[in-house]
Amino acid sequence: MDLRQINKIYSEKSTEERLLMAWEEYGGDICMTSSFQTQSVPLLYLVAKTIPELPVIFLDTGFHFAETLAFRDQLINDYNLNVINVKTGMGHDNFKMQYGNLYEMDPDLCCHVNKTLPLQEELDKYKAWIAGVRGDQTDNRAAMDVVNVLEDGKVKICPIIDWTKKDLWTFHTRNELPSHPLFVKGFMSVGCAPCTRASNDDTDERAGRWSGNCKTECGIHTHIGKKKDQ
Template identity: 40%
Template sequence: MTFEEIKKKISGYKDAGRSLFTTSSFQSHSIVMLHIISRIDPEIPVVFINTGYHFPETVRFKDEVSRLFSLNTIDLKPSTPKFMQRDADGRLLFTSDPDHCCYLNKTMPVDTLLRKYDVWINGIRGDQSSVRKRMKVEQEAPHGTIRFHPMLDWTPRMIYQYQKEFDLPRHPLEEQGYMSIGCEPCTRKVDPDMMEREARWYGMSKAECGLHTDLVKN
């Protein structure tokens, strides 16, 4: 979708009286969606899913971008404290059950948000994974919420061109070889022969955190 198409769609939701929010991981490829929203309506809530496991660089970058774009950024934290996020052997869940860790720290908090808003603007791209490739521009989510995926047909080249056109900042960890940046314990640097998303949950039979599998109706 082009900027004008995205703007028209968001305006249509607002004219219909629907409440909107977006989520962002504040990676470099997320910045385009945030910049577009700032041009259309900077009052739309931008939710940063603060798991408590993010790189310090990500938190600082989130604050920097929020100021630069005048975003209405909100930190969303899990309701389950970390001392309760351990397995029977006392290990934190990201070491033994990353799916449940993601559920407690990401999926469950956002599921609560879906009860409050009508439209979830989500910046996934179809080229990021096989799961995302099957998504539609508009899909139903739990609790009657609509998922709106305006970046679904964007490519890395389109992202790069937009970043260059508007001179957008880049996540500081990219210079160190990180490309897909999530929680620190589950993110590694990208090797030359790896796809972008392969750096997440490396060595595990896991490719999604649950936001795009559990919180969508096919």
């Protein structure tokens, strides 16, 4: 079966069915990544209901808000998630000693050292990767399908790629899901503390990320997660 046919089958299934199909196909060779912010909760909730054994990678850059770490721990506890905390190989203290506030001078390099490299190393242990991206978030994400083959041959499954922002919040409200503690303070999207601010821009939920910089992605879904045909 070619990728187009596989995507046709996946696209006709519910999100829970997509997760189960991916688990059946790849079993112990599949993981998920999550940034544990409010928008991550619907997919984490569905994973907990359908495939709680799934390894969920959290990139612990050392720059997170304390609220993010607390929210991660709350969700691990409430949903009994199988979370793997991944850090940069050199350790955060060494990174700070060697690079200082690199996020001010070269955020791309900072993301590369703290996110892309450690994630690539972790993902190399698996054949497939589940990501909670939506097509309406960025142009890059709009080009993704439910099932994607990446440049390195890994399969990236995006079970909510066709959810809209409205779908996500409707699901969140209907299921009375918890929110990141900073959400009520205007943080629609939460990344590392030095690179995230509150934003009132309802039209762009990622407006508070790398604000004032043309950067819109950390590299996880562009460099590592690049589709073979992109």
